[in-house]
Amino acid sequence: MENRRRFASLMGPPSLYLFLLFLLPLGLMFVYSFRAGITGPAHDVFTLDNYRSFLTNSHFHRLFWRSALISLTISVISSLLAYPLAYYLVFQAGRNRVTLMTLLIIPAWTSYLLRVFAWKLILGSSGLLNSLLLSLGVIEKASPMLIYSRSAVIVTLVYVWVPFVALPIFAALGRIDRNLLEAAADLGCKPWEAFLRVTLPLSLPGVAAGFFFAFIPTLGEFVTPLLVGGASGQMYGNLIQDQFMRALNWPMGSVMSLAMLVAVITLVFILTRLASVSDLVGGLNE
């Protein structure tokens, strides 16, 4: 009884705060998704029209799938780039592996916005990469192709996420019992066979975690497309932002947000089935 009271008094304030400033706004968004408008009498009219037009608007769907495809591309490239990094650190870097892993993570500790900003400067049409290539004589005139495109968004976000994707893979590889690899060798496995049949399967939960580490946050991305994406690099998040800041169609924006929220929560649920919590947060604390 005593314990229960202590537990409740400790838990009360953080729970109340989370309820009022996190769950309540999301709940209100749910209510707004049924509103006919946000001003005047339309504010008090409730309708399913927003859902209907969301489901029939092919522009929304296109952008939703395009965003998903961009996120998928980013996550696949990041996983492919991160795997050899983690593999090198775990199996070849010896005692320095944690230090070297930290070295990879440190750039990710600086401001996210500013790292994206740095890429805007690098990729810009009068930017660093173009001027470097010009002054080296590699190209004859500045190419505007680098920035304001889908590939600029992909390059920038791969840069941002590679270290985070490497982390769970590093943890998963680190937990593999070396005796298994020795056993495989004793039984006549060539090194690449041992990799394919022992190391890779055992590290897959880490790869899955890393994949989702990049996929889930990039799905809701809107700042990077704003900075380097241009028209063809727009993502679903930009559409939501537009509904609230420019089109001022909050009810429609709410429907779109809820759709994305459902998608994200489903993905998180899948992630927690695939990988244990220690796969997700382990790694540097060994």
Place this chain on the structure above:
Amino acid sequence: MNKHRIFSPGSIYFLLVCVLLYLPILLLIIFSFNDSTRLVFPLKGFTLQWYGKLYENRELLKALGNSLMIGFGSSLIATILGTMGAIAIVRFKLPGRSVFLAVSALPLVIPYVIFGVSLLILINEVGMPPSAFAAGLAHVIISIPYALLIISSRLVGFPDNLEEAAMDLGASYWGALLKVTIPICSPALLAAFLLCFTISFDEYAIASFIVGTDATLPVYLFSQLRFPTRLPMVVALAAVLMTVTMAVMLFTEWLRRVGQSPAKKG
């Protein structure tokens, strides 16, 4: 162990990725000292004028003030709430625990654009104008999971019989928490505070929806990108922010490890 093979394919690849990871940051810092209004190669010469411009810019100083204020306030509240939550979930295995954990971890995965617009709806509904204060309230939410994680991993590291000992010696439960638990956790508390501070200081997405006219530093920086002539000043600002965040984070990581080391021995 291939310790002596420094130039294996693996190490060359690792080195290459490292160079690519650090290069954009280095370029930003190098160009903040470049004596030219345009950001192009070749470099023109050394100057400190862009840093001087930062110092003279009143709008920027106001944005800095806003950022420091909400950064300080939100991380203080997040650390306090995170401490309470962490003690509750580590020390008591009572129902309600897993629901609390799930809800408090949700801000880690929810897209900030969604959280941002939902807060816009909330402040609109209660009739509160958009402000830096509103952004500060929001930053507490996104900081709580980090504070919880850091503090609870410290709490797991020492046994609760220290609290019991204090209570046997006559302290009340709350007295034991204040005099025993909190001091033992203090490196973790400071680490949590600093991490939350950098989260708030750096946060653009949510703030962009609800700060209104009280620009924070990231919002101010973003708004200046429209003016090409101010680019060198923005680069100098970016260089300063990057260096400061990195230094604070390095210190935080060091603190976190110091705070946890007794746990490893025991």
